[in-house]
Amino acid sequence: MPSTSLVVRHVRGTLAYAVVSSAMLALYPHEPVYAAEPGSGSTSPVCGPDVTKELTDALARTRATFATWSSKQKTDGCQALVSLKQSPSGQFYGEIAWDVVELHNNYWILTYRKAAPDAGGCATVGAVPKCGSSVQVGTECYYAGSPNYSLFGALFKLCYDHFSATEPRRAGSYTEKEMLWWIDIYKGPIGPRGVLRPAVGNFIPSQQWAIAGYRGWPTSKTPVPAGDRGNCIPVCPLPYVGPKFQVRWSFEDGTIENL
Numbered sequence: 578m579p580s581t582s583l584v585v586r587h588v589r590g591t592l593a594y595a596v597v598s599s600a601m602l603a604l605y606p607h608e609p610v611y612a613a614e615p616g617s618g619s620t621s622p623v624c625g626p627d628v629t630k631e632l633t634d635a636l637a638r639t640r641a642t643f644a645t646w647s648s649k650q651k652t653d654g655c656q657a658l659v660s661l662k663q664s665p666s667g668q669f670y671g672e673i674a675w676d677v678v679e680l681h682n683n684y685w686i687l688t689y690r691k692a693a694p695d696a697g698g699c700a701t702v703g704a705v706p707k708c709g710s711s712v713q714v715g716t717e718c719y720y721a722g723s724p725n726y727s728l729f730g731a732l733f734k735l736c737y738d739h740f741s742a743t744e745p746r747r748a749g750s751y752t753e754k755e756m757l758w759w760i761d762i763y764k765g766p767i768g769p770r771g772v773l774r775p776a777v778g779n780f781i782p783s784q785q786w787a788i789a790g791y792r793g794w795p796t797s798k799t800p801v802p803a804g805d806r807g808n809c810i811p812v813c814p815l816p817y818v819g820p821k822f823q824v825r826w827s828f829e830d831g832t833i834e835n836l
Contacts, residue, residue, distance in 0.1 A: 624806060
C-alpha cells in the first residue's frame with residue numbers, strides 16, 4: 578500500500594487540498610521525458626501515424642455507449658473518475674479509471690519506424706523532443722499521451738450532464754474547473770517553483786486536450802491545441818492499420834468497461 582501525503586496546492590487564487598499517493602508525486606514511466614533518443618539524429622524528423630479517425634471514433638463510441646447505460650452504471654463510472662479509494666494494485670481508482678489504451682500504451686508506434694525506413698520513415702529516431710511516442714491528430718503532431726486527455730474531458734462532461742439531471746448537488750464535482758484541478762494534481766508542479774515535483778512535460782497540452790473533449794470535440798468547433806511535438810513533421814507515409822482504439826473505464830467494484 579503506497580504512502581499518502583497531504584498536498585496543499587494554490588490553484589486559481591485558492592488553497593486546494595488533496596490526499597494523493599506517493600506514486601502521484603513521481604513522474605510516471607509513460608509520461609514524456611524530453612531527452613534525445615539513442616541513434617543518429619535526423620534533419621527532418623517525422624511524426625508517428627495519423628490516428629485522427631481512430632481517436633474521434635473512440636470518443637463518439639464512448640459518448641453513444643454512455644447514453645445507453647443505466648443511471649447506476651453512469652453514477653458508478655463517474656464516481657471512479659474522482660475516487661480516492663485504493664484499488665487492489667494500491668493505486669487510487671481515480672489514477673487508473675480511464676484511458677484510450679493505444680494512446681496510453683503506445684509502444685506500438687515504433688513498429689511504424691521499422692516498417693518504413695526507406696519511405697521517409699515514421700516516428701523518427703534521434704529527435705528532441707522524441708518522435709517515437711508521437712501521433713498525428715488533424716494536421717498536428719503530439720506526444721500520444723496528450724490527445725489521450727480528450728477522453729478525460731469527454732467523460733467529465735458526460736458525468737456533469739448526468740448529475741445535472743439526476744443529482745444536481747454532485748454535478749459541481751464534474752465542472753471543467755474541477756477537471757483541470759485533477760489534471761493539475763496528477764501532472765502539475767508541486768511545491769514552490771515545482772521543488773517537490775516539476776510539471777510533467779505535457780501538462781499544459783493535457784489540460785488543453787481535456788478542455789477540447791469537455792467542450793465536445795470533434796463535433797464542436799472547439800479548436801485542438803497546437804502540437805506539442807512540433808519538431809516531428811506530420812507526414813508519416815504509412816496509414817494506421819491496427820485495431821480500433823479501445824477505451825477502458827474501470828469502476829470501484831472492479832468492473833471494467835471496454836468501449
